[in-house]
Amino acid sequence: MPSSRSALPSPAKSKSDDATRAGIQSVEVGFELLESLAQAPGALMLKDLAAAAGMSAAKAHRYLVSFQRLGLVLQDPATTRYDLGPSALRLGLASLSRxxxxxxxxxxxxxxxxxxxxxxxxxxxxxxxxxxxxxxxxxxxxxxxxxxxxxxxxxxxxxxxxxxxxxxxxxxxxxxxxxxxxxxxxxxxxxxxxxxxxxxxxxxxxxxxxxxxxxxxxxxxxxxxxxxxxxxxxxxxxxxxxxxxxxxxxxxxxxxxxxxxxxxxxxxxxxxxxxxxxxxxxxxxxxxxxx
Structure with missing residues (x-):
């Protein structure tokens, strides 16, 4: 009968696996939109923002809807361009202050x-x-x-x-x-x-x-x-x-x-x-x- 100790995963392997599983890919993908906005000189149209982030406009739009709800992104109703929102500003200021x-x-x-x-x-x-x-x-x-x-x-x-x-x-x-x-x-x-x-x-x-x-x-x-x-x-x-x-x-x-x-x-x-x-x-x- 194998010992209960041998059945346990090794600590090194467990940490490695946890590091792999811990990430949420959709969050990482969505962050590309925020990063693209941060790097842009100003507000962007949906198609330009999606292209900068390397994704389709339809996919980018789904992320942007959620980001708008969180205040991370704003859309100008007149131009329909997207830009960083107040939540993004608060995060940035908090980081800089520290x-x-x-x-x-x-x-x-x-x-x-x-x-x-x-x-x-x-x-x-x-x-x-x-x-x-x-x-x-x-x-x-x-x-x-x-x-x-x-x-x-x-x-x-x-x-x-x-x-x-x-x-x-x-x-x-x-x-x-x-x-x-x-x-x-x-x-x-x-x-x-x-x-x-x-x-x-x-x-x-x-x-x-x-x-x-x-x-x-x-x-x-x-x-x-x-x-x-x-x-x-x-x-x-x-x-x-x-x-x-x-x-x-x-x-x-x-x-x-x-x-x-x-x-x-x-x-x-x-x-x-x-x-x-x-x-x-x-x-x-x-x-x-x-x-």
Whole structure:
């Protein structure tokens, strides 16, 4: 007689089977309609919405009837177009209110460290300017003596340049940014005319600052080479929130001897990709910053 123990399903198999059986396929299929509406620039006609979700109009209509009852979808009686409803808005706002942007970014640092092999940091705009709030130092890289809470210069750090390039002009902090740039330019202009070639990355005029900003916007991230510290290069990519505000910058720093300093470098591209995904996770739906 077989033992009662041998007749029991194995825990691993039971969990696997439960995971397979737990899903409701119709819910997953219907979600494609909501996802298509979320990705669309505006309200959609039934046929366009169905096509975007990859289903027939008749099938899409059945789901939409239920979604309307739940308030997830609304139909304009004049145009017959469908759009997201108040229940979808409440769900979205509830989700956004529970997101800790810096915490979300910190959770990505371990994987990003493996990709880049270089020191990483997270910076936010503080009372005094761009401020370091998280630091992941990579082994066997050039030591960078920065501390949490340090306020970064605008013109000589990748972090500062990122905030200068991607902070909205209408931001309440824009005047503070402009004052910092003015003060730093005045200091840079006092440097000896025969400054070493390593300082050539520093802008010395307002026109060069504007060129620096436009270059960062073109590449979707900022860059410095030798400017902050001799022999050190860095990239900083912007992370935007659901309102399109600059939430933080993701920074990678390393020795110019071991880190590729080209705009197309693997380290820079990895940081930019991470920042773009974080922006999407925070609800940002702005234009892609790809080259």
């Amino acid at each position: 997101i800790d942007a810096v915490k979300l970014a910190r959770e990505r640092m371990a994987d990003l460290l493996l990709q880049t092999g270089n020191t990483l940091a997270i910076a936010v705009w503080g009372n005094q300017g761009p401020t370091m709030v998280h630091w992941n130092e990579a082994p066997q890289t050039a030591p960078v003596r920065l501390r949490l809470g340090d306020v970064m210069p605008i013109l000589s750090s990748a972090t500062g340049r990122c905030f200068a390039a991607f902070m909205p002009h209408e931001s309440r902090d824009a005047s503070r940014m402009a004052a910092m740039i003015k003060d730093e330019l005045a200091t840079i202009k006092k440097l000896p005319a025969a400054a070493p070639a390593e300082m050539g990355d520093l802008p010395r005029t307002a026109a060069q600052v504007q060129t620096m900003i436009e270059e960062a916007r073109d590449h979707g991230m900022s860059r410095v080479v030798h400017s902050l510290l001799p022999g050190v290069a860095g990239f900083c990519a912007p992370v935007f929130d659901a309102q399109g505000h600059l939430a933080m910058g993701i920074v990678v720093l390393g020795s110019v001897m071991t880190m590729d300093t080209r705009w197309s470098s693997p380290q820079g591209q990895a940081v930019r990709a991470c920042a773009q995904q974080l922006s999407a996770d925070l609800g940002y739906r702005g234009p892609s910053s790809s080259d």
